[in-house]
Amino acid sequence: MNDTSEKEAPDVNRQLAQRLRDARSERGWSLDRTAQETGVSKAMLGQIERGKSSPTVATLWKIATGFRCSLSSFLAPPPASGPAIFRNADAVRARPASDPMLVAPLFPFEPRVGFEWLELTLAPGYTRESEPHAPGVVEHIVVIENSMEVLIEGEWHRLQAGDAVRFAADRPHGYRNSSDEPALCHNLIHYPAMHGQDISPAGA
Amino acid sequence: MNDTSEKEAPDVNRQLAQRLRDARSERGWSLDRTAQETGVSKAMLGQIERGKSSPTVATLWKIATGFRCSLSSFLAPPPASGPAIFRNADAVRARPASDPMLVAPLFPFEPRVGFEWLELTLAPGYTRESEPHAPGVVEHIVVIENSMEVLIEGEWHRLQAGDAVRFAADRPHGYRNSSDEPALCHNLIHYPAMHGQDISPAGA
DNA sequence: TAATTTTGTACGTTATAGCGCACAAACCAA
DNA sequence: TTGGTTTGTGCGCTATAACGTACAAAATTA
Numbered sequence: 323m324n325d326t327s328e329k330e331a332p333d334v335n336r337q338l339a340q341r342l343r344d345a346r347s348e349r350g351w352s353l354d355r356t357a358q359e360t361g362v363s364k365a366m367l368g369q370i371e372r373g374k375s376s377p378t379v380a381t382l383w384k385i386a387t388g389f390r391c392s393l394s395s396f397l398a399p400p401p402a403s404g405p406a407i408f409r410n411a412d413a414v415r416a417r418p419a420s421d422p423m424l425v426a427p428l429f430p431f432e433p434r435v436g437f438e439w440l441e442l443t444l445a446p447g448y449t450r451e452s453e454p455h456a457p458g459v460v461e462h463i464v465v466i467e468n469s470m471e472v473l474i475e476g477e478w479h480r481l482q483a484g485d486a487v488r489f490a491a492d493r494p495h496g497y498r499n500s501s502d503e504p505a506l507c508h509n510l511i512h513y514p515a516m517h518g519q520d521i522s523p524a525g526a
Numbered sequence: 527m528n529d530t531s532e533k534e535a536p537d538v539n540r541q542l543a544q545r546l547r548d549a550r551s552e553r554g555w556s557l558d559r560t561a562q563e564t565g566v567s568k569a570m571l572g573q574i575e576r577g578k579s580s581p582t583v584a585t586l587w588k589i590a591t592g593f594r595c596s597l598s599s600f601l602a603p604p605p606a607s608g609p610a611i612f613r614n615a616d617a618v619r620a621r622p623a624s625d626p627m628l629v630a631p632l633f634p635f636e637p638r639v640g641f642e643w644l645e646l647t648l649a650p651g652y653t654r655e656s657e658p659h660a661p662g663v664v665e666h667i668v669v670i671e672n673s674m675e676v677l678i679e680g681e682w683h684r685l686q687a688g689d690a691v692r693f694a695a696d697r698p699h700g701y702r703n704s705s706d707e708p709a710l711c712h713n714l715i716h717y718p719a720m721h722g723q724d725i726s727p728a729g730a
Numbered sequence: 731t732a733a734t735t736t737t738g739t740a741c742g743t744t745a746t747a748g749c750g751c752a753c754a755a756a757c758c759a760a
Numbered sequence: 761t762t763g764g765t766t767t768g769t770g771c772g773c774t775a776t777a778a779c780g781t782a783c784a785a786a787a788t789t790a
Contacts, residue, residue, distance in 0.1 A: 334587045334597070353738065363779050368739065375777060378747075379601065380580035383538045393538070394598030397583065425552055428668060428690045430595035431545075435664060435716045436640065439690075440552075460639060464632060464712070466670055484645075486632045508668070508712070512639045557768065567749050572769060579747065582777075 334397070338382075339373045341396050345389050346371075360388025394433060423448055428508070437512040444470055444499035444507070451496035458514030461491040467506035470499045481507075538601070542586075543577045545600050549593050550575075564592025627652055632712075641716040646701070648674055648709040653702035658695070662718030665695040671710035674703045685711075 346356055357364035361384050362377075369375035370385075377385070379393075386393045424443035431438040451473060455461075463472055464486040471478045473496035474489045481487065489495065491511065499505040550560055557568035564571070565588050566581075573579035574589075581589070583597075590597045628647035635642040655677060659665075667676055668690040675682045677700035678693045685691065693699065695715065703709040 334583060338583060352736075354736085365739080365741095365780080366778050369777085372739090376582040376584040378580040378582050378777070379538060379542060379586060381778075382583060393601045397597045397601070425554070427552060427595075429666065429692055430549070430593065431599050432596055433598055434718075439666070439668075439714075441688075462633065462643070464643075486643075488633060510643075510714075514638075556766075558766080569750080569769080570748050573747085576769090582747070585748075 335373050335376050338377075338396055339371050342367070342385065343371050345391070345396075349389075356388065360385045362388070423450070431513070436514075437510055440509045440511070441466075442497070442507050442509050444497060444505040446499055446502045446504060448505075449496070449498035449500075451494065452491075454493045454495075455491045455511070459491040460488060460512045461495070462486065462488045462508075462510040462512070463497075464508045464510075465505065466508060468499075468503045469501055470497060470505040470507060472497055539577050539580050542581075542600055543575050546571070546589065547575050549595070549600075553593075560592065564589045566592070627654070635717070640718070641714055644713045644715070645670075646711050646713050648701060648703035648711070650703055650706045650708060653700070653704075655698065655700035656695075658697045658699075659715070660717070661696045663695040664692060664716045664718075665699070666690065666692045666712075666714040666716070667701075668712045668714075669709065670712060672703075672707045673705055674701060674709040674711060676701055 346353075351359065353364035353367050356362075356367055360367070362381055366375065366377070366381070367385075370377055382396060383393060386396060423445065424441075426441040426443075427438065428441050429435075429437075429439040463481065465481045465483050467483055469480060469482045471480050472487055472489075473479075473494075474487070475493070478498070479487065550557075555563065557571050560566075560571055561568040566585050570579060570581070570585070571589075574581055586600060587597060590600055626649050630645040630647075631642065632645050633639075633641075633643040667685065669685045669687050671687055673684060673686045675684050676691060676693075677683075677698070678691070679697070682702070683691065
């Protein structure tokens with residue numbers, strides 16, 4: 323079926339193995355010491371380093387916590403800039419079971435930029451009032467084709483093609499298309515940076 | 527010893543479960559469909575969504591690949607709040623003195639979100655090669671009307687309406703419109719915040 | 731050199747991730 | 761209603777993650 327599954331699957335393990343090795347040698351920790359700090363057996367740590375084992379996210383969390391760095395730092399190839407990512411709205415457009423609306427995740431959520439970028443197609447007559455998101459979430463609506471209405475702070479605002487609005491999405495809001503043409507818009511949802519935690523000098 | 531291992535271990539699984547649920551419902555995919563796209567059995571997908579199972583990084587990689595998004599997007603917390611701002615592209619559209627191109631700053635740079643969002647109108651025959659931006663700057667181009675070409679890593683890529691691309695803008699890049707119709711696109715420029723990414727191997 | 735300590739790896743067992751299949755509830759057509 | 765399809769979940773089995781222990785090689789002593 324999906325030939326992409328096997329292509330780089332080992333690669334992610336090798337990546338992880340390398341990063342674990344680096345993190346450990348950077349601190350001069352032995353496997354024993356690392357086992358104590360992370361709560362993961364040294365046998366398993368050794369296997370992961372050799373690429374012989376693919377840890378679960380639970381144990382990876384233990385490892386990251388033991389090293390006092392973020393989970394993704396073990397997975398994401400941090401070297402500055404990644405390759406270009408091409409997307410096509412037609413290819414990723416799909417209809418959620420719950421809604422008579424087409425959603426195309428142009429750019430799924432990515433921690434580095436902190437937002438996800440969706441293309442929405444609202445059928446004529448479509449209406450949807452959305453629950454508040456988490457605190458700090460900001461939405462941006464830009465109308466591409468035809469017109470639609472956005473519910474903000476209890477009021478409906480009509481937007482035409484070329485109109486845009488930024489609003490706090492941590493309170494009730496909604497969208498509707500009261501025209502007889504399908505409305506096309508972009509919806510960029512920005513989540514506030516979270517990283518508040520970890521990172522402390524190992525002085526304990 | 528280290529009792530921190532158990533405190534939030536389940537939490538990372540719940541986080542992951544939620545994001546998987548969201549990603550799936552966002553696309554309107556059933557468990558079956560998701561199993562086909564990712565190459566992971568639907569039984570396992572169901573268990574992960576219910577927090578009953580902590581996948582290995584290998585299977586998490588399969589899932590992320592199936593959803594065409596990054597590994598860390600499933601681990602990095604779906605994070606943790608101004609009046610609404612209405613904008614209209616026609617009203618803010620202007621021609622820079624330097625370029626035969628129309629620029630409409632839909633949303634000027636705002637530290638809170640870390641990006642600026644421009645609407646560009648490229649006249650037929652327009653071409654422009656841009657100097658690299660600061661390190662870590664990421665650009666997003668989404669074509670709204672007609673077609674254009676983007677220069678990335680020394681190669682020109684043709685984009686049609688509905689196509690999108692994300693690329694590192696800290697190296698030479700450019701845009702051109704070799705058609706005979708004006709091309710309309712959005713350009714979102716994201717500037718890295720201080721937070722960057724952590725991982726502090728202070729021991730070096 | 732022979733002892734001791736410390737390193738990483740190999741072995742055997744248990745826990746569980748992951749699979750295929752089958753089932754029950756919900757949905758749709760007739 | 762009936763029958764067919766699609767949804768998600770439960771069950772048994774296999775593969776393997778994860779553990780504790782034991783072992784061999786290198787490092788540090790005397």
